[in-house]
Amino acid sequence: MKTPWYKEPWAWLVFFLPLSAVIAGITTLFIALSDPDDLVVGDYYKKGKAINLEITKIKQAQKLGISFGLKFVDGELVIKPTGIEKKFPLLNVNFYHPTLEEKDFYLALTQDGSGNFRHTIEQNVDGKWRMTITPFENNWKIQNVITLPQTEFIDIKPRPIEAN
Template identity: 70%
Template sequence: MKSSWYKEPWAWLVFILPFTAVVAGIATYIIANHEPDSLVVGDYYKKGKSINLEVSKVKQAQKLGMRFALQFKNNELVIKPTGIEKIFPLLNVNFFHPTQEGKDFYLALTPDGNGYFRHHFEENIDGKWKVTLTPFENHWKIHNTISLPQHDFIDLIPDPTKAQ
């Protein structure tokens, strides 16, 4: 007497293994594409070219002798030029949070009577930040990672190894 195929346990084992792999693959695909990682770059060549451009801007800042000192205490940011005589009509300051893109912000600061760039914040911005300084013309750049608050002035100097 012949039994039906669906009554055999080995037949189910042969069918269930590939079926499980297909279901796991579909689930993995759905999970991976549900919320793509915002840190992944699609056009690597274009990103590489822009990194090279940024490195040349940092080298330009180094060549010009650009140096600044930054202090943040009592919710006031103070940036002062050090070692350079040039007066800047505008300084672009970008703050990038290393893990939370929504906290990033930009400041366009003009100098006060002493040549210092100041900004008062309503709320505290403690923590680790990547700070980028550029002039209005955007022909040089200084990029550093800092931790706030800073009661003493810290130096911001151009370093081509940190350009990004």
């Protein structure tokens, strides 16, 4: 007597291999559609024009001799001007995480009585960050790649994008 096909182990193996490939393909498609890559830029021409404008702002900061010292210890960020002796009414400070956009954050800082800019940061910011500093007028820009925490002051100077 012949056994039915569904009782043969080889028949199930033949069905299982293509079925597992289909399941893996559907899973891959679901992951790709539900979690798009944030690092892809759609309009390269506009992005290129914006980069040229940013380079002009960095060169302006170099020409003015603007620089800062930065320290981050026990959740307290301290930025002190070390370049020109100009008072800044407000500094815009942006922190960009290298891979996770949702970790990016922005600070608007004013000077305290000693001339430093201070802020207490509650979230965990350990690791590598791209940081930008611009004034309220937005006529110059400093950007650096830094690693936090920093127990001693580090120099934050205007550098072209390639030097980071």
